[in-house]
Amino acid sequence: MKKILANIPVRQRIVIGMVLAAAAAGLFMLVQHQRESDFRPLFTGVAPEDAAAIVQKLKETGVDYRLPTEGGMVLVPSAKLAELRINMAAAGLPKTGRIGFELFDKTNLGATEFTEHINYRRALEGELERSVMSLAEVEQARVHVTFPKDSVFLESQQPAKASVLVKLRPNAHLAPQNVKAIDHLVSAAVEGLSPDQVSVLDMNGNLLGRPKAPENPDSPEPSEAVLEYRHHVEADLLAKINSTLEPLLGADKFRANVSVECDFAGGELSEEIFDPEHSVMSTSQRSEDVNGGITANGVPGTPSTLPRPTSRPGSTTRGISRTTENIAYQTSRTVKKTRMPVGVIKKLSLAVLVDQTVTWTREGTSMKRVLVPPTPEAMKIIHDVVAGVIGFNQERGDQVVVETLPFESTLQIEPPVIPGATPTPPKPTAMAGLPIKFDRKTLLIGGGAAAAGLIAIGFLVVMLLRKRKKKKAAATMAGELGAGDTSGHAALPGSHGPQDLESQLAERDALQQKSDAQMLNSLKLAPVITKKAEVLAKHLRERIAKEPDIASQILRTWIREEEQ
Secondary structure, eight states: OHHHHHHSOHHHHHHHHHHHHHHHHHHHHHHHHHHHHTEEEEEESOOHHHHHHHHHHHHHHTOOOBOOTTOSEEEEEGGGHHHHHHHHHHTTOOOOSOOOGGGGSSOOTTOOHHHHHHHHHHHHHHHHHHHHHTSTTEEEEEEEEEOOBOOSSGGGOBOOEEEEEEEEOTTOOOOHHHHHHHHHHHHHHSTTOOGGGEEEEETTOOEEEOOOOOOOTTOOOOOHHHHHHHHHHHHHHHHHHHHHHHHHHOTTSEEEEEEEEEEOOOEEEEEEEEEEEEEEEEEEEEEEEEEEEEEEESOOSSGGGSSSOSSOOEEEEEEEEEEEEEEEEEEEEEEEEEEEOTTEEEEEEEEEEEOOEEEEEEETTEEEEEEEOOOHHHHHHHHHHHHHHHTOOGGGTOEEEEEEOOOHHHHTOOOOOOTTOOOOOOOOOTTTTOSOOOOHHHHHHHHHHHHHHHHHHHHHHHHHHHHHHHHHHHHHHHHHHHHHHHHTOOOOTTOOSHHHHHHHHHHHHHHHHHHHHHHHHHTOOOOOOOHHHHHHHHHHHHHHHHOHHHHHHHHHHHHHHHHO
């Protein structure tokens, strides 16, 4: 290994050391991650004081634990999870949960009746809390119960009441049917408690289910249930009206609203009707009485009393018979009992507003709006259809109002474009009849376009001056070369006369033009694509074409200024 290490360069040693360090760090992180992922929650949602007691117990037993940042949870190794839960339960941890009926496992002979009553309430509330917390949406719960107060006087009696405070899990929601289920759960466990006397609220103070207030006929204030029922009836009628009128008028062509007056004074109605023109036999009684007996006659003495008398005595019948009949008649009577339902509709009031249509008439170069209301026949059809939908009853005072007015959206409709119409020409200005309205924005755009044109003209003048200088230099060079040829001096290398000179000059001009083009491209301004700028540039070109003398004079002036 020493020889191998000695033969390895220093740079490779550093690389090998870094790789080994990275591998060791990765292995350590992997082992640590596997160790941390093996921890499982021992208890969740525990109070801080219970968590402190649990941690103290774990320290005493020497068990490793973790406390996550979110709190309310203690993590322990999964291998010892079941054992630790049993040990904590034996130690009575956690203690935050309300105790249930196990409160009566130990007999207390010295407890008074009041103490037994309080203990029973504590045990019942603890059992109800456990039952409510078994719901999937509920994390914690608190239940308070007030038992009914009995009295020999009816005015002093008080019903049982209960309140339930729940803490929901994250992103959980209690539906109305869940709140009603909690009401029935609590009321079924407490004697004499009605579901209407249970209030449910969450930890944020939101009332999920309110107890039903007792009916007070002297108070004119309607209850929430009454308002909800009335709103439900109105929404149902309005939905029927909308579904009926939308195919006829359109979704945005009408507005309807309904008001319902309901009768919530339910009860029973007894009615007894007598008909004096009709009488019937109600009872009939008949009796017959017979009074009297039988008297004997004949010869008195012993012979008449012997078994075989010589002469038998005679008999005579005497009595009174009486028959009595009693018939009672009664007038015809009808007894009728009617149970009045709660929430009967007493009166309906409906209003329908129908939009008007818009037509346009041409008046010269403009369009005039004309509002066309629906015909009386159409309004009557709408009235009859709506009356049939809501069950119109004139005897109970129902009212249906159908009117037509233009909607705001209808009044804001833009007029159509007149076909074949020419736009109105603008008023002439002082700028040589230019059809442009010279406001501030137009002047700025025109000034920019003019400046761009002036810059382009300036570059054109510079190019012309450079070409002139090049021609002068070429002529001078040509003269010098010609003089050299006549005097016998050596010509330019590689040249064979005037034709070679001309070709060299042409190449030099081409290179110069190419460099000028590159310079112009580098200094080229962004084109102005505004419509007004294009019109102004076109107008300038036309003026230059019409008045070339003035344009040439301007160019000469610029050239002189450039030469100076």
